Amino acid sequence: MNLRAFIKLSRIEHGVLTSLIVVASYIIAGGRSAIAMALLFLASLLTEIFLFATNDIFNVEEDRVNRPDAPIVSGEVSIREAWALSLLSVVIAVLLNVLGIAMRYLMDWSIVILALAIFLGFFYNYGLKRVIIVNNVLVAITSSLTFLYGLYAVSSIPPTLNLPYLLFIVSFLATMGRELVKGALDVAGDARAGVKTMANVYGIRTAVIMAVAFTLLAVAVSPLIIISSRGFPGIILSIGVVITDAMLLYISIVVLTRPNYMSRFRTLALGAMSITIIAYLLFALLLIL
Structure with missing residues (x-):
């Protein structure tokens, strides 16, 4: 497997961003150990x-229609190579977390969050992606657990409601909206592979309306983040949330009136969420400076 194929298969840029979010939550929860940050970063990336x-x-059948340039479909990576990479990655990830707990750099609850992400994500990939609504919920939970992983690495008991929890909730709602639109865009490939989505069972219009509803719920909850991050450097996170909300409101209105806007909705929703994530990372960085 060459480097180009590895990057395409692992989508390493997503992994790096996810790992940075985990480290940010760790810092915001009060963690300051560089070793713990390194362990969390690597475990998340892997x-x-x-x-x-x-x-x-x-996902080969769906990818033949929706992503013909995917590395396994295009022949750049064999199934055997993909399995070797995936199994090696998850084993090392778990071992790093266990090592961190044994050395008391990470708290016990961190392995619970990591295991939850691994199992939910794997069983989604294995078959639950074909179950209507369950598929969207699993993606939204798994991707949003990044905000909790670093948080639970600091506390020996489940923490009370705070910024990482609020980001988890908003991320979950916004991701649900984005995933529903993704299903509307991938109707052909999903139907061919037997994947049931709101779009191919109840219609694209229904899926879009539900996507907008979840997105607007995310916007409605987001002011709690601003309330919880008053003062400096919290103002940076608040500005990021306001910009994100404005973008999400705009694309929600437009996608209801322009059916051909779904592709842009998906892209701009990710961009909007990225603004809050960047602000979150800057917030964490300023806390340690």
Whole structure:
């Protein structure tokens, strides 16, 4: 497997961003150990590689229609190579977390969050992606657990409601909206592979309306983040949330009136969420400076 094929299969850029979010939550929760940050970063990155690789392994039929340039479909990576990469990644990820707990750099609850992300993500890839609504919920939970992983690495008991929890809730709602639109865009490939989505069972219009509803719920909850991050450097996170909300409101209105806007909705929704994520990372960085 060459480097180009590895990057395409593992979607390593997503893994790096996910790992940075985990480290940010760790810092915001009060963690300051550089070793703990390194362990969390690597465990998160390797878990993402595992999930993306197994997704491609079990997603070949859909990818033949929706992603013909996917590395397994195009022949750049064999199934055997993909399995080797995914299994090696997840084993090392778990071992790093266990090592961190044994050395008391990470709290016990961190392995619970990591295991939850691994199992939910894997069983989504294995077959639950074909179950209507369950598929969207699993993606939204798994991707949003990044905000909790670093948080639970600091606390020996489940923490009370705070910024990472609020980001988890908003991320879950916004991701649900984005995933529903993704299903509307991938109707042909999903139907061919037996994947049931709101779009191919109840119609594209229904899926879009539900997507907008979840997106607007995310916007409605987001002011709690602003309330919880008052003062400096919290103002940076608040500005990021306001910009994100404005973008999400705009694309929600437009997608209801322009059916051909779904592709842009999906792209701009990710861009909007990225603004809050960047602000979250800057917030964490300023806390340690």
